[in-house]
Amino acid sequence: MLELIITFTFYILAIFTVGLYSYFSTRNLNDYMLGSRTLSGAIAALGAGASDMSSWLLLALPGAIMLHGLNQIWLPIGLALGAFFNWQFVAKRLRVYTEVAKDAITIPAYLEHRFHDKTKILRSVTAIVVLIFFTFYAAAGFSAGGLLFSATFHIGYILGLIITATVIVVYTCIGGFLAIAWVDFFQGTLMFFALLIVPAVTLNHLGGLHEITHIINAHAPFKLNALTDTNLFGILSLLAWGLGYFGQPHILVRFMATKTHRDIPKAQFICMAWMNIALYGAIFTGLFGIAFFAQHPLANTETVFLQLAKTLFNPWIAGLLLAAVLSATMSTTSAQLLASASAFAEDFYHRFFRPQAKAQELLMVSRSGVVLITCVAFVLALNPHSSILNLVGYAWAGLGAAFGPVILFSLFWRRMNLFGALSGMVVGTITVIIWPHLHKFGGIFTLYELLPAFLLSALSILIFSVITTPPSAKIYQEFDQTLAVLNEPKTLSSR
Secondary structure, three states, X not given: OHHHHHHHHHHHHXXXXXXXXXXXXXXXXXXXXXXXXXXXXXXXXXXXHHHHHOHHHOOHHHHHHHHHOHHHOHHHHHHXXXXXXXXXXXXHHHHHHHHHOOOOOOHHHXXXXXXXXXXXXXXXXXXXXXXXHHHHHHHHHHHHHHHHHHXXXXXXXXXXXXXXXXXXXXXXXXXXXXXXXXXXXXXXXXXXXXXXXXXXXXXXXXXXXXXXXXXXXXXXXXXXOOOOOOOHHHHHHHHHHHHHXXXXXXXXXXXXXXXXXXXXXXXXXXXXXXXXHHHXXXXXXXXXXXXXXXXXXXXXXXXXXXXXXXXXXXXXXXXXXXXXXXXXXXXXXXXXXXXXXXXXXXXXXXXXXOOOOOHHHHHHHHHHHHHHHHHHHHHHOXXXXXXXXXXXXXXXXXXXXXXXXXXXXXXXXXOOOHHHHHHHHHHHHHHHHHHHHHHHHOHHHHOOOHHHHHHHHHHHHHHHHHHOOOOOHHHHHHHHHHHHHHOOOOOOOOO
């Protein structure tokens, strides 16, 4: 136990050191929110991966595989496809367009400038959606932290929540985007190796793949079949998780923060390699956990990674592996808190209450927003029986459906206008909120809410953009300017 405590203490001290260094590099809101667009391809790649995958990669996904078997494999397949298409089609265009659109540093600001919204309605609706769903997302992160500390140190779940929230909020407030980006690079690396080492050692301990398959066949053979206890709607629901990538502000902001759009292909290669290997590691962790704990089933399958690390490794190595879970939790939650704080400071406070506010004042308000949102998320996470995957799934669906179609159409369709953007955002959000209450009717209503909400949002964008006034000539000009930058010869310097 002492070894675990020492390992965690050194890890947290290292995190705070990075935060303090970044604090002295943070001079204004642009630094705090985007790091002044200075991220290299590698930093952006691992930052996007780490902030995306979160604790669900080490806790929820292995737990789902262990509980249900390989019929859950459609979820990581959908995620891998979604991430690839996000890098392939969104990253470059968004990086360039956010500079063309008055150098926007947040997604709400980008959408406001993209559609020349003078009414501030679009920015307000965007900020409200960000605050609502990111608060649920942050609650999932705090819940994972509480589970980690309670399972590792045998302390109360609430005390684990307090420790997790304190660590995350302090270093997010101190360092801002630069701290999060550099820490995510380190944490992404740690998560990667943890998801290689744990399943590899478990495989060796159990005597190889043949023996593991034999044990699973003897106790739960249905868990080796990807089509067991599922149907077309179930498979589509899991694959639909991939659609969520197009609307996640904490991932999209990594594209916006790269030095140049020419760094995107390198970042894409690094991120996709990292992500696919990490997903396989999580799948095998859950699968091997079925065999390892066949005689003594876990009360909570979402702790399978934690229990394997504690059982199979000496305390020093186990401490590092368990720190990877804290890394995953911190990576996503801090990015979400920062995006929420930007919405709070830039899109509410600055726009409606203090238009004359200076940089230092906005920086202070943003840090205050981190604390306020943390308090609300903490309350939502107080139930120790909350499912991490369910919390993440709801927030992922809300953000993906509200922003995904809007981002895609805004980058690829010149004719899209303000009314289309507003309708898409509102329809997507409302559908995500209502759809779960329709599950009781069965059939198509059992689909994961992200899929119908995404499709209905896209349809409303098309309809309202066509039946209302076309965009102004200036909007067309900015769209064409973005394409011109993207099509510049590679020998020319980028914007």
